[in-house]
Amino acid sequence: MTDLQLSERTATMPGDQARPLKSDLLHINMGPQHPSTHGVLRLFITTDGEIVHTVTPYLGYLHRCAEKIAEGTTWHQYIVYTDRMDYLAAMNCNWGYCEAVEQLMRATGTEVEIPEYAQCVRVIIAELNRIASHLIAFGTYGLDLGAMTPFFYALREREAILNIFEKVCGARLMYSYYDIGGVKWDIPPDAMEEIKLFLKIFPKKLVEYNALLTENKIFVERLANVGVLDRETAIAYGCTGPVLRGSGVDWDLRRDEPWGIYDRFDFEVAIGRGQMGTLGDNWDRYYVRMLEMEQSVKIIEQAIAMMPAEGEIMAKMPRTLKVAPGEIFVRTEAPKGEMGFHIISDGGAEAFRCKTRSPAFHNLHVLEKLGEGQMISDLCATIGSLDLVLGEIDR
């Protein structure tokens, strides 16, 4: 039903001809303080009862001028700001930025040879953070659908990862661990033991999650055939990461455009197959993340196996870093999708321009399309399946 039809649909009460009862669309603000929008996202929705007609996201509540700050801070200093983008996967953001700067240096003629040891450390830590980020996505998704217990299970396992990170770099959320040319500290031996222990335990926990939530009848009923994002739309809207793969597009930068040493690993790219309903529905997007956690465990195991007993953690870098003039766009696969940094250097100690292409920002666009005609409850489920982090949407 269009808006016009609705506003014309009037009813009159007997004996009250002068004041006709008018049926109209309901305009509601969902957010910026709303538990299901996963941060300070404001959605302006028009609904006819429970049916959502239009969804318009309004952004900017968490805007911190991160890109502009890059123009006033040195190359190293900016690493700290990349933490604050996707704060649930700060390691991956760090790596994306460091990788971009390193590649720009290589492209402009400076030799940057990342030691083998540091490369392995980078992969291990990044994949651990991928698991941590997907755990939050899994847990909060349960929360969106009213199942509170999986959230605590997910946080319990994430806690183990955060403990590892704390031992590695002292921080639990904002790590700034990756550095241009390597990583800042070595993984201490006890943290290494913890990682191995975690890898042993975690696959069993995944089985538990699947039994608790993934295969739950109500859960499947809520998600299957809801929020269907077809292949073409997903590509057209620039969706990346699990959102894109959930629609059945076999595209993962770790395999298709490997950076670091990702070309050496043997892993499968998880894609949605429409097992429970239509290809690209909420359940597919959710399940891709569950499968990716399994693959991340595989990657970490291989990385630990190929890791040299000891080695340098940093490449030889000049004390004050200056990048020769040039321009580069480097994208890496963060948990939410493709994290891209477009850096222009004018040869100084800071970037001339540093544009960030953040995955959730592009994934959010598709909500406007997906939300049309859904019920309010499904809208919450769809937002959850996109796994938005406002820190990187607003930057």
Next chain:
Amino acid sequence: MDALREWLATTPMAQGMDPELLTGLAMLTFASLVLVGVALAAMIFIWCERKIAGYMQSRYGPMYTGRFHGWLQSIADGVKLLLKEDIWPANADKLLFRIGPLLVFTGAFLGYAVLPFSPTWVGANLDIGLLYAFAASSLVVTGVLAAGWGSNNKWSLFGAMRGAAQVVSYEIPLGLAVLPIVMSVGTLNLSQLIIAQQGYIWNWHVFNPIFFFAFFLYLISSLAEVNRLPFDLPETESELVSGYHTEYTGMKFAFFFLGEYADMFVVSAIAVTVFLGGWYTGIPAVDNFVHPAVVFIGKSVLLVMVQIWLRWTLPRLRVDQLMFVCWKVFIPATLGLVFLYGLSRVILR
């Protein structure tokens, strides 16, 4: 209540008192006892729920208030709610906003009048006790609607509309599910329903194959009736931000809270009465040693724990799925059971 009246008659205070005044006094005493009992029980349930939830989620739950496993937590919360500022939303409908929580609590509280805790501990041994209990608990929905409308908040209104649709729908399978037993026993009197299940455990209605399905359907419908997960759509803290009681603070909010837990006990107690042998332990020899009220309350509490267990395990349904389950599955199924039982009565006669 009669027992209470007789006991009051023996006290020195009642000597020479007008019998009608005495009855009134007994009623008042009973009502205050139930009120205190309900409030206390709700507090204990809330504490239990938090501990159980904690246990299920590998955490502790309340641990500090009152030293031993935070047993005073509910009381501390109650005191906090009492001391909170009473906030009225701008342009709220004053009357509806005020009576909403009262209606919800009253609806839940009224049900206690007919609950047969033991052969003698019955507030009002009504012949239409079952009907009365269902009627009383449907008063809750009026309160929910009043609260949602009076709050002047679109999200609250959503919750209230959902609540009205849900409770009104689920009352039908709830009533139909107990109908085969009413047909079997031939009474709506709750005490009579229990007495029909006297003797060994297999005399309980739940062990009759047809009644077993009725029990199952009753249990699920009762979850919807008291707005508990997986049917807590009027509240849905993640979608509607607590739905109809978003705008409430302090004691008004506490009344919603108490009402919910009081109602949980009522529907459980009716399930125990109708299906699970009421105050009988299932072994006649043991019945003489255990106080019937202990058995009755124990069984009801067990069912409340089942509700809590389900809440912390399941995700919630969507509103259209909820309606689908009610109108297209539960109502035909319960009607089918009524028909099947009637048929079996005719054939086996």
